[in-house]
Amino acid sequence: MLRKIDKNTGFNASEGKLINLADNAFLGLWSYANIHSDEGYSKNKTGKEVCDLLVVFGDNVIIFSDKSIKFNEDKDISIAWKRWFRGSVIDSSRQLYGAEKFIKENPHRIYIDKDCKVKFPVKINKTSRFHLVAVTDNISAPAKKYFDSLSKGSSATLVNAFIYDAKECLNNIFCVGDLYPNKTFIHVLDELSLTLLLTELNTATDFIGYLIAKEKAVREQRLVISLGEEEILASYLLGDKKIISDDILREQGLVSIPEGEWVHYTKSFQYQHAIAIKKGSIFWDDLIENCSKSILAANVGFFGDQPFSMHEAAIREVAKESRSSRYYLSKLFKEKMDSVPSHIMSSMLVESPDESGKFYLLLLVPQKDEIDYLTYREHRVALINMYCPIAFARHKKIKKIIAIATEPKNNSGRSEDIIYIHFPKPMPRDERAEILKAARDINVMSDFVPWKQSATIKHYTPPNSNMQKLGRNEPCYCGSGKKYKKCHG
Secondary structure (H helix, E strand, O other): OOOOOOOOOOOOHHHHHHHHHHHHHHOOOOEEEEEEEOOOHHHHOOOEEEEEEEEEEOOEEEEEEEOOOOOOOOOOHHHHHHHHHHHHHHHHHHHHHHHHHHHHHOHHHEEOOOOOOOEOOOOOOOOOEEEEEEEOOOOHHHHHHHHHHHOOOOOOOOEEEOOOOHHHHHOOOOEEOOOOOOOOOEEEEOHHHHHHHHHHOOOHHHHHHHHHHHHHHHHOOOEEEEOOHHHHHHHHHHOOOOOOOHHHHHOOOEEEEOOOHHHHHHOOHHHHHHHHHHHHOHHHHHHHHHHHHHHHOOOOHHHOOOOHHHHHHHHHHHHOOOHHHHHHHHHHHHHHHHHOOOOOOEEEEEEOOOOOOEEEEEEEOOOOOOOOHHHHHHHHHHHHHHHHHHHHHHOOOOOEEEEEEEOOOOOOOOOEEEEEEEOOOOOOHHHHHHHHHHOOOOOOOOOEEOOOOOOOOOOOOOOOOOOEEEOOOOEOOOOOOOEHHHOOO
16 A cells, blocks of 8 residues: 655755755655664654665665765864864765665664654665765865965865875865775765756766766776866766776776866767757656656555555656656657547557667557546556557567556646566467467557667767876875875875
8 A cells, every 4th residue: 555755854954955956866756865763762762863865766775964064264274174074074974884884784674754653665675786975065165265276267166086085185175085995985075066966967877877987987997086076077978978988998097087177068069968858858857756746645546555666666667767868758758649639549669778678658548528537547557458468479579668658638637657567588479479369450559669779869979088197107196296106106
């Protein structure tokens, strides 16, 4: 039975901002604020907070710790930096590692409320990959002021100096690094970087893909410095989701990303293309958001007796689509809906650009005047259950079907029935023959659209031309004056 879920809105303005950004990126169903455990509940009748925000999307778990610590500009800058860094970054790291350990060991003991009445609704798998994000605040203005004193026009984001661990960062003003190299990587984001990432990478697949690529660049591909998170993001977007190009990887030495990559990206054709892709995929975002809100409100109509896990799995398949894939699917869905008269039933089967063998079955079903709405919804679900086996029997490539039944165009209202079916193995030959025989006289799914690279979506692979290789005999980035091989090499 599906039950209503009331989500937390945060305890302060900083948490509220994080929650809103995450909800916009993950569209509500997979991000939950102020997660508590049942530790101490028997004594205090209230749980212990585990983390400020938890996102669980398939096999990926993202833990956010948000600290809003004031940077005291009345103090000597090195003293102010150390105090801010300890309160913002080191304290966040402790919370993140504690949350990671507890969630891995006790996924069944976390709740979305401090009273420990509502268990965390999304399943956390034993094989889940954990991503840790430390969100900081009140640092962009002091950083901008400091960097402008050295060179006018610098950005207001923290320098990523991955050669530094947490201890070394304390002695290097406005630098964050690979804080604890022997533990899970922590992404340290200032207030500007957080907004930028969750705005530019506002799908779960795109955001998680970036976190994985960044960690790989630092831990495996010799990235040691970037003059701001925006520069890493620009390299990722310009490099077709590779932060470090293959040409650079083939060379020896360490890698840096200089200032200016983000400005270069914003002046590029790729940037304009990305804006157009976002605008053209709002249809898909709206579909996910509407379904997510209905699930959280326990207002799903025909399938209200089914558990949260079933609804989440179906909508997650829809939400897994990347931004470019959403554009392609939105375009096809809208073209189909616009082309079919409102009184005609029609269907379309289209493959996901992101995943071979994953297909969407769109059913446009008009409501007849003589039947009520509940009966109409039941009829739509019956059609889904009839069409899906036929599609699987006709097209051997299919491994998954996400069936979406809705009203045709020009309808006064709209609802969606969504069913996700996974076909782990081929259909037996005799069963396939029987289904095809029964469906021979039924003209269904005449619109079959397998994915192929086309003019609809282009993938651009410009070189990361500004990326620099660091030789072992070059001066070390720490400013010691020594050669890198004699210092941090």
